[in-house]
Amino acid sequence: MVKVGIVGSTGYAGEELVRLLLNHKEVDIKWLYSQSYVGEEYSRVFGSYFKIVDDTCVGGDIEELSREVDLIFTATPQGYCSGIVNEELLKQVKIVDLSADFRIKDIDVYKEWYKLEHKSPEFIKEAVYGLCEINRDDIREARIVANPGCYTTASILALYPLVKEKIIDLKSIVIDAKSGTSGAGRGTSLANMFCEVNENIKAYGITNHRHTPEIEEQLTYGANEKIIINFTPHLIPMNRGILATSYVNLKGKFSYDDIKKIYVDFYKDDYFVRILDEGIYPETKWVKGSNYVDINFKIDERTNRLVVISAIDNLVKGAAGQAIQNMNLMYGFDEAEGLKLAPVFP
Amino acid sequence: MVKVGIVGSTGYAGEELVRLLLNHKEVDIKWLYSQSYVGEEYSRVFGSYFKIVDDTCVGGDIEELSREVDLIFTATPQGYCSGIVNEELLKQVKIVDLSADFRIKDIDVYKEWYKLEHKSPEFIKEAVYGLCEINRDDIREARIVANPGCYTTASILALYPLVKEKIIDLKSIVIDAKSGTSGAGRGTSLANMFCEVNENIKAYGITNHRHTPEIEEQLTYGANEKIIINFTPHLIPMNRGILATSYVNLKGKFSYDDIKKIYVDFYKDDYFVRILDEGIYPETKWVKGSNYVDINFKIDERTNRLVVISAIDNLVKGAAGQAIQNMNLMYGFDEAEGLKLAPVFP
Amino acid sequence: MVKVGIVGSTGYAGEELVRLLLNHKEVDIKWLYSQSYVGEEYSRVFGSYFKIVDDTCVGGDIEELSREVDLIFTATPQGYCSGIVNEELLKQVKIVDLSADFRIKDIDVYKEWYKLEHKSPEFIKEAVYGLCEINRDDIREARIVANPGCYTTASILALYPLVKEKIIDLKSIVIDAKSGTSGAGRGTSLANMFCEVNENIKAYGITNHRHTPEIEEQLTYGANEKIIINFTPHLIPMNRGILATSYVNLKGKFSYDDIKKIYVDFYKDDYFVRILDEGIYPETKWVKGSNYVDINFKIDERTNRLVVISAIDNLVKGAAGQAIQNMNLMYGFDEAEGLKLAPVFP
Amino acid sequence: MVKVGIVGSTGYAGEELVRLLLNHKEVDIKWLYSQSYVGEEYSRVFGSYFKIVDDTCVGGDIEELSREVDLIFTATPQGYCSGIVNEELLKQVKIVDLSADFRIKDIDVYKEWYKLEHKSPEFIKEAVYGLCEINRDDIREARIVANPGCYTTASILALYPLVKEKIIDLKSIVIDAKSGTSGAGRGTSLANMFCEVNENIKAYGITNHRHTPEIEEQLTYGANEKIIINFTPHLIPMNRGILATSYVNLKGKFSYDDIKKIYVDFYKDDYFVRILDEGIYPETKWVKGSNYVDINFKIDERTNRLVVISAIDNLVKGAAGQAIQNMNLMYGFDEAEGLKLAPVFP
Incomplete structure (x- = not known):
């Protein structure tokens, strides 16, 4: 079982990660991190998880939390993931970042469009753009995957x-x-x-x-x-x-x-x-x-x-589903594991 | 594997049965019956199933089709299921009927509220009202389950x-x-x-x-x-x-x-x-x-x-999900098999 | 022409007052008061009024503003209207209050349900509950009308x-x-x-x-x-x-x-x-x-x-429309003036 | 007062004509024509008009009905208006056609895109394309106005x-x-x-x-x-x-x-x-x-x-409102008469 943590778990993309990962055979969600709801039961934030998810939202030091997991999903605003990434952290965990921090290779383009200084430019190069259909092989080897918008x-x-x-x-x-x-x-x-x-x-x-x-x-x-x-x-x-x-x-x-x-x-x-x-x-x-x-x-x-x-x-192929597809590649699982659900209609 | 057929598969409840059963470990869908779409690819009726369901909608003689399956779901208008049930059929298959035909024990009440003659009143008594939380034990033994509204x-x-x-x-x-x-x-x-x-x-x-x-x-x-x-x-x-x-x-x-x-x-x-x-x-x-x-x-x-x-x-607890829950009871499966999906939000 | 001012003009009920009053033959809107948008063009707050309403939202002293008008609509949160009403003001203007401040005659009931001290209890008695179909005659003579919820x-x-x-x-x-x-x-x-x-x-x-x-x-x-x-x-x-x-x-x-x-x-x-x-x-x-x-x-x-x-x-009979109906009674206009619009469908 | 009839009065565009014309000072609606609801009260078809419009939907001979009115709006499927237009009719009435019949000058283009034979090609030339902002002057003189899509x-x-x-x-x-x-x-x-x-x-x-x-x-x-x-x-x-x-x-x-x-x-x-x-x-x-x-x-x-x-x-500038704007031009009314209503939000 791969142990994962989700930062930004109380946003829509973070919540969708939870929904899909509950259906994934090889994953164990260790913690749900939230800026706004620390200490609240996750099933109070999303009533859908009553009697399904017992976790309470955690906050605090991400490096410490990283020791409990193999992979972290960051479903966070721009600027967060680039602020936590460092060599220490990457020795502990792989990262799938759902924000834009590592999507753009040209740091000037990033600055111009996002109006943000990049906090860890030294990792931009190694980060792999996680569009599985295009970069499948590189994703398999990646430590940081930049999940596409x-x-x-x-x-x-x-x-x-x-x-x-x-x-x-x-x-x-x-x-x-x-x-x-x-x-x-x-x-x-x-x-x-x-x-x-x-x-x-x-x-x-x-x-x-x-x-x-x-x-x-x-x-x-x-x-x-x-x-x-x-x-x-x-x-x-x-x-x-x-x-x-x-x-x-x-x-x-x-x-x-x-x-x-x-x-x-x-x-x-x-x-x-x-x-x-x-x-x-x-x-x-x-x-x-x-x-x-x-x-x-x-x-x-x-x-x-x-x-x-x-x-x-x-929220799926455009965010959480693709992030899981990336994780599947990174761990050599069936690429579709946890994602074989048919569309919901109507 | 339990082999099932779905009559009324191109309605919303029928389609929801397909969606949920695709996720069920013990079920094999043998055919998808439809009044209106005979001969059409199911994935043309519901584009969601493109590359997922290859079946073409079937019509025709239900008794013949019953030989291919263990259980039939009838997600049909009132009057259909009571019209096909007979001792022959029940030797072949179990039935979970999503219509009202076998829900009401008092045939006069049925006639009064549904303005229909009941076509097989002799089976009303043995049919079990399929509200699992109330009738769990009877459902296990049933040949005909009347799935609640x-x-x-x-x-x-x-x-x-x-x-x-x-x-x-x-x-x-x-x-x-x-x-x-x-x-x-x-x-x-x-x-x-x-x-x-x-x-x-x-x-x-x-x-x-x-x-x-x-x-x-x-x-x-x-x-x-x-x-x-x-x-x-x-x-x-x-x-x-x-x-x-x-x-x-x-x-x-x-x-x-x-x-x-x-x-x-x-x-x-x-x-x-x-x-x-x-x-x-x-x-x-x-x-x-x-x-x-x-x-x-x-x-x-x-x-x-x-x-x-x-x-x-x-469409789930009010129709297809409950029908599957009934089926699970009838076959001794885990009552929640195929139904453990978390709610979808938003 | 009756000159009116609208306090709370940038809420949904206030905006609906504007829409309907533009269609009223006997009314001239003198100012649009807003807590949150002082100094902004009204047509920036609601793009619908571009080239229709030229006003800029005003704030400031309501007593001063009251000198420019005959009637004030207060489409405000509870507690506002009771805070501004006094004998001075009522010499200047009539008031149609769309909040609950003057709806309840029993001040203890008001306190209990609204968790608020009433700021001008001495006017509760004279205020008329503005459900025209019930209190038509009293409304005609009222200085303060409490527009129903x-x-x-x-x-x-x-x-x-x-x-x-x-x-x-x-x-x-x-x-x-x-x-x-x-x-x-x-x-x-x-x-x-x-x-x-x-x-x-x-x-x-x-x-x-x-x-x-x-x-x-x-x-x-x-x-x-x-x-x-x-x-x-x-x-x-x-x-x-x-x-x-x-x-x-x-x-x-x-x-x-x-x-x-x-x-x-x-x-x-x-x-x-x-x-x-x-x-x-x-x-x-x-x-x-x-x-x-x-x-x-x-x-x-x-x-x-x-x-x-x-x-x-x-927003109409439940707020702005009824407020105008009340105003029509207060000024002896045709009760339906400005309100004869057919429903909008679909 | 201009007397008008509306053909296709029970469609969405026809109904919008009714709503807007009720607000028009110079118009009297003489009859509401409907293919599907002949003999039914209009306020049964659209409950919004209960106690507002007393008419019963009419059907039957359009030439006869044309004698009661000055102008006919045809809010009908393609092929209808071109089927009724003739010199006799145009002696009685002006026409504002909300279908495509007279919008396209090149009859071959009409045939190709609409897969229809045109039934009165001799009137195509004189019909004026009713986009008021472009063809204002021609519209004033027109007998047939082709209201734009x-x-x-x-x-x-x-x-x-x-x-x-x-x-x-x-x-x-x-x-x-x-x-x-x-x-x-x-x-x-x-x-x-x-x-x-x-x-x-x-x-x-x-x-x-x-x-x-x-x-x-x-x-x-x-x-x-x-x-x-x-x-x-x-x-x-x-x-x-x-x-x-x-x-x-x-x-x-x-x-x-x-x-x-x-x-x-x-x-x-x-x-x-x-x-x-x-x-x-x-x-x-x-x-x-x-x-x-x-x-x-x-x-x-x-x-x-x-x-x-x-x-x-x-339904307004894209259909009924524009049709009335055209009528206003055709009769020399204020171009905005009946159309000065502010947008409805939310």
Whole structure:
């Protein structure tokens, strides 16, 4: 059994880690760390765990706590994980960080988009970007895995095969993404109150959302050529789910089957990627509660543009599920262990 | 492995059976029967099952199909199951019927409330009412289990210990229940269109909802005295969940702890019943996707009335989960097998 | 033109006052007062008013501001209005208070339920409870009108004719109410975040919600006999609307028409009360955005209990609309002026 | 008083016409025509109109009915209006058609996208496209006004000034639009059932939605150059509202103010177009229930792409409100008569 601790366990992503890990055969949750709820019963914070989880939220010194576990998940705001990582800690534990601290290799890009000094830049290089479908081998050996963002997961997986095969104009990428509200976290804010979100849709972070450089960096690796994109997220009145609609210009003529083959070949070994049948497009309800990413596309013959649709559950493949998938790789477990649950509908 | 078939597999309850059974160690789903989708791939009807369920929906002769399985779940409209049951069939298979056909022992009551002739009245007597917490022993031996209704499960479990202990005025029972929309099924109707349900609440079936006699019959067994109730269901804009608020007059003075003891004693062996801590009341979000029923109550000192709140997921404990719990009993499995999933939040 | 000021203009009820008053022929809004947004443009707080309302939110001394207006609406937390009322102020302005400060005549009841000292008890007696359908004549002459609560409006109007005619057992009243989330106000709180409210229903304030004594006091006047009730509110995932389901025991045998006559006679002069046709029950969607209260009922022959359903828009008839209706009476305007808008559906 | 009849009065757009026209000083609704509800009281179809609208839905011969009115609104499926228009009828009445029958000038384009033969092609030429902000003068003289589609209104108004001023690459236009569910109409369908729409987002009509050629035709007039676009609509879980996010490549360097000036100049006389302040972006909640269209944009310096956001209420500016705005022009009324209602929030 791998012993794990969860920092940020009282946020939505942290809670989802608990839900999924309870179903994992090889994991033992040792402690649930929380900034805001130290000393409170976890099942008071989330009534769902009454009679299921007996733990009380812990706080305090992370180094001390690290001695009880093999791996720590940090489901925390940016700046936390980079503040605790050091060689001592890494001798004790592996880390899967769900924040952005180790996602961006270029520290200047991190500073510019996150307006934060990085507290442990010396570990950026060794940290592995934890998009399993892309970096599977490196993840297996990693001590620090930077778990991808939710929008970025949906976006990169939709576009990676296309930029790798260079069948699209790399300057033409536009991603229009829509997210449920759990992506905004459990901190209170007027903007995320029920009456403000319900019966509303809005764009936000237009041209400057922090997931932009993360998508760009990964696609740049895929293309081996600098990629700059347009990314626009939207908030919609639902709890879970991200749908990303990507628009790219095709370089030359392609049939549906040509492009389908590129996707199918690229993802042939990936349990969680589902390239849908022609004419069937992703909907968030078909992935809710699961670790699947659904992808399909359509060629617009009139403009020779490709429209790619991808859907994930932002809390699973976009956060906790992917973190567990990473952990599975790091420990040589079946990559899908604990994650074989079918989507929950309706 | 128990081989099962699901009739009505393309409704919400049928689909939930599939979701949960995929997670059950001892079950093999042999076929998925559907009136409306014969010959269609199941994963086209529910995109969630793409790459998970390969079956095509079957139709046709149920007796023939029964030879391939040990147990049939009928998640069908009233009148179907009573139409197929006969001695031949029961030599082949056990049946868990999610409709009302075998719930009511008094055939006249059935006719009056359901406006239907019963097609196999000779089996009513042997059918066991499948509320596991009440009829556990009989269920183990049953060939036909009548799986309780969703409202009835939430209502009966909230009130049974009270009527059994006779601490309340049996004439005073008022149940005000609120349900998500999946309870209405997947058949199209103007009343259940998004724009009609969203931003709305309404009562329906006032004084004549069909779950009324079912609740009354079971509570009557519990009290060993004829019970008549007021039951009013409401439709609210959410997918899943039932909250029942019951009002009863106490006979005499009781403390919170007195009544708590009655509940705790009654449900002491019941994995899925959670009597919450004092001051914490059930909310549907804390049971969503799970087989739990959460119960708590408050004494109104001013009127000496007791307010009991109970919450379930209508598709799990109110339908598919309870059906599997029944199956587990019928085959001597761990009663919670396949049902140990924590609630899904948010 | 009546010149009005609105204190608490940046809450949901205050904002609804603005929306409705913009449509009122005889009113001029002089200032919009806000604790939290002093100096901000009102159309920044509510983007809906861009190019419609040019005002900047004001703060500061209410006595000074009172010189500019004829009437002040206080859409504020309890304790505010009672803190500003004095003889000086009342020489300047009339007041319609949307808080509970002047609703309860018995100051001890106020203290007990609101846990607040009353700051101007000397004005409680003269303040008129502003339920127009009940107190129309007194309201016309009032200087201070205590605008009823949202739950109370829906509850009292449903039950008043019954208690007045004494056709029910006055000890048997149970009110089960369900409200949209705008009733909780615009202050941020975890409980009212989108992901906490959406896909959820819960009861709250069980046996101790503050609208209880207000309902009791008014029904007591109607019956001329002390009335104690059970009142249980529930929070449901929608923005607007209250549905109250009331359960009462009938004293003797009554037909639908007998009771219908009682309602129709009682409300024969009331523009905003709609007693629906037999068999048609109130739904909040049919009153949304309007000042109507819809009422209907059904006799349960089996228990001789009456189920009464009433629906309002909590922000209109339950707050701002009723406040304007009160103002119309106070100034001798058509009672429905500014409020003749049809409900908004869907 | 202008006497009007509404065909399709029991759909969402038809019902919205009723709601708004009740508030119009110069209009008298003579009859409400309905295919499905002939002989039923209108207030039974929409409970909101109880005690407000006494009419019973009519059916039958439209030519006969036309003698009672001055203007007919047809809020009907495609193919209806073109089937009734003829010279006789136009001698009796003016027509505002909310369907697509007269929106497209090129009859081959109509056939191709709508898969319908046009039944009165001889009137296509004289029909005026009823986007008031663009065709105000022609509308004043029109006998037939083709009321624009909901998506098209949001899209064209967002882009027209840009294509007219030719500051963008006309080949680069991508429009990603999101709509509430009322846009799908009141006909029952599995896809629009509550449980299918709630907690879900999906794209549909990818590359072939019928509003595409309508947007293209109007933008082509604006640019005086053939325009082909990418248009992708999405269905989101809310009742009302459309948000369109448009992506275009700028030709050359522009500041925010440069482009702002283009919009402000273009819409300087338009009551219902609100170009928001810099940094404030449209949200559907700020236009709900009103006839406003909110627009703002942001330049992405990194890609020199412009992101334009526009929001409308699909049932008002996207259907009924715009139809009334057209009628106002046709009769020389104040263009905003009956439409001055502030948005309804929350």
